[in-house]
Amino acid sequence: AKGMPRPAPSWVEVMNHLPLKSSMDLIGVHSKFVGDTLDHETYDDFWKAMSIQEKYGDMDVAAYHLTGWYDDLTSRSARRSTTG
16 A cells, blocks of 8 residues: 555565465455465466467467576477467
8 A cells, every 4th residue: 555664574484374375464465366366276267368378379470489498488489489
């Protein structure tokens, strides 16, 4: 909130807190989006609504794929550049 000091939590403690969803209580900041992502542990309709993965076939535009060694999408970028 405006005018309120930001909490200074121990992020190690927050990330190691289980269940993870209640870790937001430790910092006193609640995010509906974070809560929703933690409620959807599998690739379900929640994730599909945000994904363009299943829409690649509908796209007809040039794309420049840039990725890094530790990027979690490295294999997907390489696969998309070779399969069209």
